[in-house]
Amino acid sequence: MKVVFTLKKNTILFLAILFSSLLNSHLFAQTRVYADDQAVGRTGICAGCTVTNPGNAVNVNKSDFSTLNLTLGLVVPPSTYQTLIFPSTNKPAAGTPVSVKLGTGDQLLSLDVLGAITLQAFNGNTAAGQPVAAASLLSALSNNNQIEVAITPQQNYDRIRVTLNGGIVATLSNIYVYGAYFNVPGAVACNAAIDELNGISSGLLGLGANVGGVVNPQQAIDDDINTASTLNAGIGLTGAFAQQTIIFAGPSVLGDSVRLTLSLPQALLDAGVLDNIQVSTANGTTDNADNQNLSSSLLNVRLLDAGTNGRKVVITFAPLKIFDSVQLRLGGNVANVLSTLNLYEAQRLIPSPILSVNGVVANNTTICTGTAVTLSTAKANTVFKWYTVSTGGNAVFTGNSFQTPVLTATTTYYAEAVRNGCTNASARTPVVINVSQVPAAPIVANDVVAVCPGQHTSFTAQNMAGVTVNWYTAATGGTAIFTGNTFTTPALTSTTK
Numbered sequence: 001m002k003v004v005f006t007l008k009k010n011t012i013l014f015l016a017i018l019f020s021s022l023l024n025s026h027l028f029a030q031t032r033v034y035a036d037d038q039a040v041g042r043t044g045i046c047a048g049c050t051v052t053n054p055g056n057a058v059n060v061n062k063s064d065f066s067t068l069n070l071t072l073g074l075v076v077p078p079s080t081y082q083t084l085i086f087p088s089t090n091k092p093a094a095g096t097p098v099s100v101k102l103g104t105g106d107q108l109l110s111l112d113v114l115g116a117i118t119l120q121a122f123n124g125n126t127a128a129g130q131p132v133a134a135a136s137l138l139s140a141l142s143n144n145n146q147i148e149v150a151i152t153p154q155q156n157y158d159r160i161r162v163t164l165n166g167g168i169v170a171t172l173s174n175i176y177v178y179g180a181y182f183n184v185p186g187a188v189a190c191n192a193a194i195d196e197l198n199g200i201s202s203g204l205l206g207l208g209a210n211v212g213g214v215v216n217p218q219q220a221i222d223d224d225i226n227t228a229s230t231l232n233a234g235i236g237l238t239g240a241f242a243q244q245t246i247i248f249a250g251p252s253v254l255g256d257s258v259r260l261t262l263s264l265p266q267a268l269l270d271a272g273v274l275d276n277i278q279v280s281t282a283n284g285t286t287d288n289a290d291n292q293n294l295s296s297s298l299l300n301v302r303l304l305d306a307g308t309n310g311r312k313v314v315i316t317f318a319p320l321k322i323f324d325s326v327q328l329r330l331g332g333n334v335a336n337v338l339s340t341l342n343l344y345e346a347q348r349l350i351p352s353p354i355l356s357v358n359g360v361v362a363n364n365t366t367i368c369t370g371t372a373v374t375l376s377t378a379k380a381n382t383v384f385k386w387y388t389v390s391t392g393g394n395a396v397f398t399g400n401s402f403q404t405p406v407l408t409a410t411t412t413y414y415a416e417a418v419r420n421g422c423t424n425a426s427a428r429t430p431v432v433i434n435v436s437q438v439p440a441a442p443i444v445a446n447d448v449v450a451v452c453p454g455q456h457t458s459f460t461a462q463n464m465a466g467v468t469v470n471w472y473t474a475a476t477g478g479t480a481i482f483t484g485n486t487f488t489t490p491a492l493t494s495t496t497k
């Protein structure tokens with residue numbers, strides 16, 4: 001028996017970025033195309049095999065989810081499925097990866113649990129390949145209660161079916177489906193998070209998110225520094241943890257850094273909780289094995305002033321490997337105090353340019369009026385734009401090397417780095433060019449004197465503030481033979497100028 005229902009929703013595009021090849025390190029911007037329509041159904045005789053809130057899997061809210069329900073213990077194992085359908089005007093081609101975000105609520109993700117879930121692509125009602133068990137797709141983007149899995153159909157397809165099967169795992173009676181997407185070319189904000197995963201350890205199951213879990217997870221990626229997700233890891237629970245993984249819009253470039261803005265209750269800081277907070281990164285399905293706690297010397301941790309939600313903490317670090325996600329984990333092994341923290345924002349930062357003036361690294365220089373300088377910087381996969389204002393404005397030049405016009409007044413230029421395919425830029429680096437006016441010719445008292453052969457004499461130039469006096473043996477050009485206001489000649493044997 002098969003029962004099918006359909007529901008139409010709107011298309012939503014979110015931004016992502018992918019490397020087409022890490023070997024040549026070229027960035028190609030891509031945009032996420034989410035499924036905007038869906039159909040649900042079941043197999044077998046099973047009144048309880050339903051999909052709750054099916055439209056949530058294809059609406060605009062990434063924290064919403066549908067729930068696939070399954071009745072356990074039936075003689076003939078049933079299944080419940082939901083098919084997520086992509087826009088008819090924007091279908092994926094064969095060989096295009098498709099990703100699905102799933103969750104299991106209070107059931108921890110495991111190979112056994114994921115064995116009950118299969119993914120299969122379809123082109124209309126025709127299967128495009130064979131079903132793939134989610135257990136075979138377990139990756140670094142897994143957070144105990146949530147997972148993002150992907151398959152790559154080798155045939156044309158326009159939808160992806162998620163099936164919860166009975167008879168494999170007797171304890172899995174429901175799963176959450178958050179949505180499905182594939183990628184198309186498009187510009188992105190490379191510094192911004194695009195999605196998140198969150199989860200807890202087994203010791204926190206059933207305690208509720210306000211004691212053991214992540215509350216308001218989407219507020220960590222809403223680009224609002226005044227809102228936050230809250231990680232709770234219980235009271236005095238050894239080995240317990242809550243964690244949140246922030247997913248960026250594609251791979252980084254070596255040199256990029258991460259900035260996390262948190263707040264912690266003062267009681268936790270007094271209890272030395274920094275050792276219970278860990279950060280790590282991953283690149284796609286590969287864990288970078290760079291886990292560090294907040295007391296590590298590899299992290300820059302700044303404690304800011306206390307606020308109504310606790311003491312603000314800003315963490316920055318530069319991973320040594322390419323990454324597209326960062327995970328924050330809070331341990332619960334703190335006696336008599338609820339382990340909790342707020343995550344306001346997670347950002348990936350493009351490093352600001354390091355500038356050179358006429359080939360020498362510097363952030364300021366001094367020149368004479370009527371001259372120009374060459375400002376330069378360089379970085380792979382990066383475009384540099386030069387401005388005369390610290391924010392906003394229009395670029396006066398785009399490129400690695402900028403020769404200024406002839407300058408007659410002190411001027412500050414600013415350079416920002418923009419990655420290929422990214423819509424955001426680094427913070428701007430200033431360089432100050434101090435322009436000095438050409439001074440009047442120095443006044444030398446007694447500029448003509450008579451001496452006997454073999455004698456010395458001295459000349460003194462009038463002191464002028466901010467002016468250095470150089471002495472020459474030629475009217476123009478040549479090399480200075482002395483610097484200073486008073487010059488004593490060597491022994492003279494002939495008339496000399």
